[in-house]
Amino acid sequence: MSVILGLNAFHADAAAVLLKDGELVGAIAEERLNRVKHFAGFPSMAVKRLLDMAGLGAGDIDHIAVGRDGRANLLDKLSFSLRNLSRISRLARQRLENRAALRDIPELVAEACGQAPNRARVHHVEHHLCHAASTYLPSGFERAAILTIDGFGDFVSTLTAVGEGHRFRVLDRILFPHSLGIFYSAVCQFIGYDKYGDEGKVMGLAPYGKPTHLGLMRELVQLEDDGRFSLDLDWFIHHSEGVDYGATEDGHPTLAPLYSERFAARLGPPRKRGAELTQRDIDLAFSLQARFEEVYFHVLRHLHKVTGLDALCVAGGVALNSVANGKLFHQTGFRRFYAHPAAGDDGTAYGAAYFVHHLTLGAPRGEAVHHAFFGDA
Secondary structure: OOEEEEEEOOOOOOEEEEEEOOEEEEEEEOHHHHOOOOOOOOOHHHHHHHHHHHOOOHHHOOEEEEOOOOOOOHHHHHHHHHHOHHHHHHHHHHHHHHHHHHOOHHHHHHHHHOOOOOOOEEEEOOHHHHHHHHHHOOOOOOEEEEEEEEEEEOOEEEEEEEEEOOEEEEEEEEEOOOOHHHHHHHHHHHOOOOOOOOHHHHHHHHHHOOOOOHHHHHHHEEEOOOOOEEEOHHHEOHHHHOOOEEEOOOOOEEEOOOEOOHHHHHHOOOOOOOOOOOHHHHHHHHHHHHHHHHHHHHHHHHHHHHHOOOEEEEEOHHHHOHHHHHOHHHHOOOOEEEEOOOOOOOHHHHHHHHHHHHHHOOOOOOOOOOOOOOOOO
């Protein structure tokens, strides 16, 4: 018997996934059990529930797959650090704190079950490889283009790849500090939607506005050759101040402002959360969504061109932009589409487990997944 536990831990949308002999026992986001939206701690209740569903204990786990790898893209991190020595101390502190928390994973799994630490082998899988595995492996496509896109994970904001059989090959990565997710979240914060997960509200607000600020949005993020993009970093502070990501004592994720003072100088003061929406704010939402779609389809058109495939798999928090996805067949050459039901970071637990099962251990792919009923109720 082979048992794999996949985890997204100490990050928003903590979750756990359990595989037994390659079969999915279940996949549970911790927020569904502890009722803390986007919970950012360790998914102890989800781990216990899954093991109970399987009739197993912590000692039965053979592999623990964690959806983050501090060693990933190490040369790129070092290069950025050498170019930014004056600001690196805060960035390094945040990274070391995350790595320290992840070192105790086997003990935390055992503690969740009230048992002694287990004998499992721990695998740290790069964040965007987890996203890619989560969407391609259960898609049912024998060959497909893959796009994963979010704020950041393991120094990467965007990854393109090609999947074939039970494996996939990375084509390109867009690295910190350039990020379509950071761009979207920063503007959301400026117009008062500053809580983790508020981006969907701004996507819903956008149709009520006008493209008044589209020119500005095009200044903030620019198209590059070969399906790439870059931020005008003068409008942002995440690269200089660090992405001040944290959590409250009860596990609610927090994120400090990402935008620079140039926003207020150009647009006036930011809207405070709960204040009345102005036409400026509504038009910013429209312009933000419009520029997002331009960049998103720029990336996808190039991916279609270099792969020649008509099937596309997407994952990552930015891939939750369903408005853009709804236009995808009209804006690109793709004709088949798959997004994992948990396209956000909770899905990295799923991707980590299946990455280890298929790519590390070499097991063949199973049946396609076209539902989200992964719990026990």
